[in-house]
Amino acid sequence: MQLVINGQAHTFEAQPDMPLLWVLRDVLHMTGTKFGCGMALCGACTVHVDGQPVRACITAVSTVVGKKITTIEAMASDAVGKKLQAAWLEVGVPQCGYCQPGQIMSAAGLLQQTPKPSDDDIDQAMSGNICRCGTYTRIRAAIKKASES
Amino acid sequence: MIIENMSRRAFLGALGATGLLLVVGCGQSKTAAPAAKYGADSMPHGWVDDPLVFVHIDTDGTVTIICHRQEMGQGVRTSLPMALADELEADWQRVRVRQANADEARFGNQDTDGSRSMRHFFMPVRRAGAAARQMLERAAAARWAVPMTEVEAANHEVVHRATNRRLGYGELAQDASRLFVPSRQSLRLKQPAQFRYIGKGEVGLIDGADIVSGRAAYGIDTVVDGMLYAVVARPPVYGGKVKSYDAEAATKVPGVVKVVEIPGTPPPSEFHPLGGVAVIARNTWAAIQGRKALKIDWDDGANAPYDSASYRAALEQAARAPGEVVRNHGDAVAVMKGVARRVEAEYYIPHMAQAPMEPMAATARIADGRCEVWTSVQAPQVTRQRVADHLKLPFENVTVHVALLGGGFGRKSKPDYVVEAALLSQAMDGAPVKVTWTREDDVQHGYYHTVSVEHLEAGLDTQGKPVAWLHRSVAPSISSTFGPGVEHESPPERGMGLVNVPFIIPNLRVENPPAEAHARIGWYRSVSNIPHAFAIQSFVAELAAAAGRDPKDYLLELLGPDRRIDPRTMGDNWNYTESPALYPFDTGRLRRVIETAATEAGWGKKLPAGQGLGIAAHYSFVTYVAAVVQVAVNEKGEIAIPRIDLAMDSGAQVNPERVRSQIEGACVMGAGNALLSEISFKAGRVVQSNFHDYQVARMNQAPRAIGIHLIGSDFERPLGGVGEPGVPPIAPALANAIFAATGKRIRQLPIRDQLAPPAPQALRR
Numbered sequence: 052m053q054l055v056i057n058g059q060a061h062t063f064e065a066q067p068d069m070p071l072l073w074v075l076r077d078v079l080h081m082t083g084t085k086f087g088c089g090m091a092l093c094g095a096c097t098v099h100v101d102g103q104p105v106r107a108c109i110t111a112v113s114t115v116v117g118k119k120i121t122t123i124e125a126m127a128s129d130a131v132g133k134k135l136q137a138a139w140l141e142v143g144v145p146q147c148g149y150c151q152p153g154q155i156m157s158a159a160g161l162l163q164q165t166p167k168p169s170d171d172d173i174d175q176a177m178s179g180n181i182c183r184c185g186t187y188t189r190i191r192a193a194i195k196k197a198s199e200s
Numbered sequence: 201m202i203i204e205n206m207s208r209r210a211f212l213g214a215l216g217a218t219g220l221l222l223v224v225g226c227g228q229s230k231t232a233a234p235a236a237k238y239g240a241d242s243m244p245h246g247w248v249d250d251p252l253v254f255v256h257i258d259t260d261g262t263v264t265i266i267c268h269r270q271e272m273g274q275g276v277r278t279s280l281p282m283a284l285a286d287e288l289e290a291d292w293q294r295v296r297v298r299q300a301n302a303d304e305a306r307f308g309n310q311d312t313d314g315s316r317s318m319r320h321f322f323m324p325v326r327r328a329g330a331a332a333r334q335m336l337e338r339a340a341a342a343r344w345a346v347p348m349t350e351v352e353a354a355n356h357e358v359v360h361r362a363t364n365r366r367l368g369y370g371e372l373a374q375d376a377s378r379l380f381v382p383s384r385q386s387l388r389l390k391q392p393a394q395f396r397y398i399g400k401g402e403v404g405l406i407d408g409a410d411i412v413s414g415r416a417a418y419g420i421d422t423v424v425d426g427m428l429y430a431v432v433a434r435p436p437v438y439g440g441k442v443k444s445y446d447a448e449a450a451t452k453v454p455g456v457v458k459v460v461e462i463p464g465t466p467p468p469s470e471f472h473p474l475g476g477v478a479v480i481a482r483n484t485w486a487a488i489q490g491r492k493a494l495k496i497d498w499d500d501g502a503n504a505p506y507d508s509a510s511y512r513a514a515l516e517q518a519a520r521a522p523g524e525v526v527r528n529h530g531d532a533v534a535v536m537k538g539v540a541r542r543v544e545a546e547y548y549i550p551h552m553a554q555a556p557m558e559p560m561a562a563t564a565r566i567a568d569g570r571c572e573v574w575t576s577v578q579a580p581q582v583t584r585q586r587v588a589d590h591l592k593l594p595f596e597n598v599t600v601h602v603a604l605l606g607g608g609f610g611r612k613s614k615p616d617y618v619v620e621a622a623l624l625s626q627a628m629d630g631a632p633v634k635v636t637w638t639r640e641d642d643v644q645h646g647y648y649h650t651v652s653v654e655h656l657e658a659g660l661d662t663q664g665k666p667v668a669w670l671h672r673s674v675a676p677s678i679s680s681t682f683g684p685g686v687e688h689e690s691p692p693e694r695g696m697g698l699v700n701v702p703f704i705i706p707n708l709r710v711e712n713p714p715a716e717a718h719a720r721i722g723w724y725r726s727v728s729n730i731p732h733a734f735a736i737q738s739f740v741a742e743l744a745a746a747a748g749r750d751p752k753d754y755l756l757e758l759l760g761p762d763r764r765i766d767p768r769t770m771g772d773n774w775n776y777t778e779s780p781a782l783y784p785f786d787t788g789r790l791r792r793v794i795e796t797a798a799t800e801a802g803w804g805k806k807l808p809a810g811q812g813l814g815i816a817a818h819y820s821f822v823t824y825v826a827a828v829v830q831v832a833v834n835e836k837g838e839i840a841i842p843r844i845d846l847a848m849d850s851g852a853q854v855n856p857e858r859v860r861s862q863i864e865g866a867c868v869m870g871a872g873n874a875l876l877s878e879i880s881f882k883a884g885r886v887v888q889s890n891f892h893d894y895q896v897a898r899m900n901q902a903p904r905a906i907g908i909h910l911i912g913s914d915f916e917r918p919l920g921g922v923g924e925p926g927v928p929p930i931a932p933a934l935a936n937a938i939f940a941a942t943g944k945r946i947r948q949l950p951i952r953d954q955l956a957p958p959a960p961q962a963l964r965r
Contacts, residue, residue, distance in 0.1 A: 066454055069485045077429060077483035082421035083414020085606070086484075087557050088639040092891035095557060123414035136412040140404060143857060146273030146865055148411030149418055149557040149606025170904075178900040181891060183557045183607045184273045185868025187899040188906050189861070 054116060056081070057125035067113035072096045074112045075122065083123040083152050087181070094180030095149065097156035098122045104160030123152035131162045131197070138197035146184035154180050158194050167198050238779035240320035243311070244581070245304035249324035251332035251381060253306060254284060261356060261370030263290045268300040268307035269317040270578050271407065272556075272605035272612070273865070274923050275858035276317045278406040280325050283854055286397045287329030287390055290369070291356040297406050302580030302600035312578045313613050313723065314776065315821040315921025318854055322919055330387045332376075339375035340367045355396075392852075392915050399915075401857035407604065419576030419603040420561035420636060427563060427632040428457060430624050431487040433494055434476040434645045437884035438719050439467045439501040445477050449493035455486025459494070460627045462620060467503075469720060470682050471586050473620045474645060480624060484636050500884055506718035508880035508887075512548060512653065515715060519546065519655035519674045523713025524688055527699040527771035530707030532659075535668040539659030543746050545739055546656070548948040549731040551879035552649040553642065553888075554724050555896060558606020560637040562621035566630035570597045575618050576605040583615035587622045609869075610723030614647050643894045644886040647722025648879055650675040650693075652715075654735030659707075664747025666758070668707040673698050675731060676717035687714035689728065695774035697732035697818060697928065700767055702787050704760035710771070719881065725869060726927035729820040734874075734949065737816035737932035741939065751936060752798050752815050762788030776822050782918050783822045789849045790817055792911060793826040796847035800909050801828035807941075810834060811842075814936025816929040821921025823850040824911075827867070827929040829903075831937035837955030841871055841903040841934070849911035850920035860908045863926040867906050870930025872897030876950050 053062045054074070063078050070089075075081045075098075084107055087095030091106035098107045099121040126132030135155050145151045154177070161168055161176035168176070173191050182190070240247040248254075256264040265281035281297045300307050308324065333353045340358035341351045344365060351360050357368045397403050410416035435441055447459035457480045464475020479490035536542060562575035564587070571591055577583045577600070584600045591598070605612055617635055624633040637645075652675030659668035677693055680686040689698065689712050699710050724730070737755075744754035764784035767775040775783060794817045801813060810833050817826035830843040844867045853859045876895035880887045888894035935946040944955060 066486075069483070073483055073485035076421075077485070080423050082417070082423070085418075085557070086420065086559065086636070088891050089488075090639070090890050090892070093557065093639075127413055139412045140408045143405065143408075143861060145405060145408060145411045146275070146861055147271075147557070147605060147607045148273070148407065148416055149604075151411050152414045155412060174900040178898045181557065181896060181898060183555060183609070183869070183896060185865035185872075185897065185902065186861070187868060187897075187902045188864060188904070190899065 071110045072107035095153040097153040134197040138193040142193040144189040243309040247324040248308040249327040257373035270312040272608035279855040284325040284329035289353040302584040304581040315923040319919040335376040339372045422563040422574040424632040429484045432478045437500040443497040446495040450490040453490040455482040456490040503718040504884040506884045515653035518713040523711040527710040532668040532707040532709035535707045536659040541660040547654040547735040554609035554611035556607025560617040562618040563634040564621035564625040565632035578613040609725040647720045649724035652731040656739045680717035693728040695772040696728035699771040703758040726924040729928040733818040733928035741936040789824040793847040797826040801845035812940030816932035818928040820925040823920030823925040827933040829933040829937045843905040845907040847909040866926025874931035
């Protein structure tokens, strides 16, 4: 099986129904994409498929063959991703940080669709991402900061 | 994740490289008589302030500081090394932080729990930094052959002012490493005015760039060559075990390598594994699929009847009869009979699960009689001990590497999952095995926050002042996880706001009727303060309403005149392990946070219909907190929290920016606890399984704005805890706000849809 991830082709063996999350983590050892729930309930595993945020934990690997997969590891070379990472650090968003790759991937998806999001837009786009440390007010502030830069 | 073994890293000219050091300033060289020990002195392995343990300086000037406490979101890997670097006069840009392995004999206590890291290690790390600085100064003075008094360390170099000569730390490291460590008495600690980083909040998170780029390595991210992946089917009921199992279908799942049974430990199970059947595979997904194919016949054991509804009824029954008296003055029972007005209320607070975003995971490898473990744990030392116990290896032959924790909240203080990994590696002849807990495993096989009924009665005089107070708290104790026959709250649990009530009430009685545990009970961020603060701070507002008084004024009146109370006089001999002399209960500090929160929130301001303000205050982890919650309830009974104002006095703030972030997080977790989170049992099994039914606060449910108001202090006053004390006042402040907004009194958590109007079809009938 072959996937194009962050512009790079990877060839590997996997069951077709294996979720993309476990291909990334256990087969390719790209551990920036996190496991949190396995049911698309927490958003920790968010990646982009053809530019759209999806939950890698419920996305069978066979369904993304031939598509453009982007993970947190590529955000530093993405215009929106870079702005978000800078804003995240400036606002001091992370506490434990475990959910933050998924938060940033969801936020990047939001800003690509809606460059100047309202509070309601942010709620809508981000409420699928759980942060147990409770960094939500800073996530909101960082998204706004990134959208203004 | 890159695995680097500290001992393999060569530090040319490192301070720690020489072996000729007389240990003058390190370890527990206490000479005092066997007096009571408090604070860090009372913890296993106490503290260490030896610079040779904590500071390494490379010849290129790179300073590496060891962090021996675990990072789980508090920012400790930034804040503790920052405090050391400040005393060292190091340039933070040239500082690296390295995480210590489990080794308390070397590093001092590593159990990252109880909001203790900064309050117990601020002074030891400062001393380590100051000692290293003085060694560098002495090395420079010797090089220049000038008196010590003429040289001064400043920003990563030592300067001889008279001649303007300078030597960088890298150039001095080798010489300095050959010097004696200065005695503790000869250390010159900085004055607060000299601090570069302490108290400023200007240092960024040391792991920040790694976190936002996905490079940060958590325990679950461990990759070891040739590793296998496992999940475990655990007994659905606490104390249950495998009767028989059929692994045939599981072993046919592609990628599954082996199915093995793990022995359990009957209750009280402490940190031992629950046992069950493990599926070991080539990847986590295959292991999960294999587990689904297992056929297991369980013997559920004695806890099979555990049912949250009937258990609640039993707790209520116990709470309505006298119980063990844990504090008493005057005669509350007699006085209650003759009062002008009696108020009674009962509160229910359910089990909760910590549910850190990184589920529990551990990787173990065994070779040549040695076991190496990579994991995320709050308590590395006991992890190492339990792994050694289970593998029957000497303690020295076990290495525990601690990665970043993707949240902990008390769950990762219990290393049952690490022992599982070690046992599975053993079953695979030492091959590296990573055990991953799925979210279902986490929600259904946890160490749960206790469940409790809090029964309160008060007798009011004709002015509405309470003259009698009776509180009965009934809750299974954390101690039940560690020993048999436990039916009462332990002294620490009682000291979490149950007995140490600072109100001026002439007749006050606190009782603790018995409660038996039927699940593993464990620490959950702020622990028993959650039910005690919810009940007491709700009840005070209920009394204010009964007396027709403003709840904030009434609360302040109950506090009485400012005074410092010896906690022992309130039946609290624990006091978060701190000295009652250094840490009395200071009601003036509690008053001040109440007044500050009220002022900042605009207490008394006019709000739109359906909105209200509620206030609550609570002392925990030797820190004083008050919160004002603003709530908005719509006609459907849906609850929003536009704002929380929280005032906190935890003494001086070493890293105010990280103090604020933790307290903001506490507001969110407190709101989630109050609104959403509940673990319940039926037939001994946890009903909930994942975030759809075990709900925690999401962005759209969390407070929209949070104002944190920190009470300043000099560094003379001993530090209070920060990680936990923000949580307890949130739920009662929210419930009090709901009362102000709607007139409805919340006495049961979570609030969920309690404010929803009755369904229309019900009305029609």
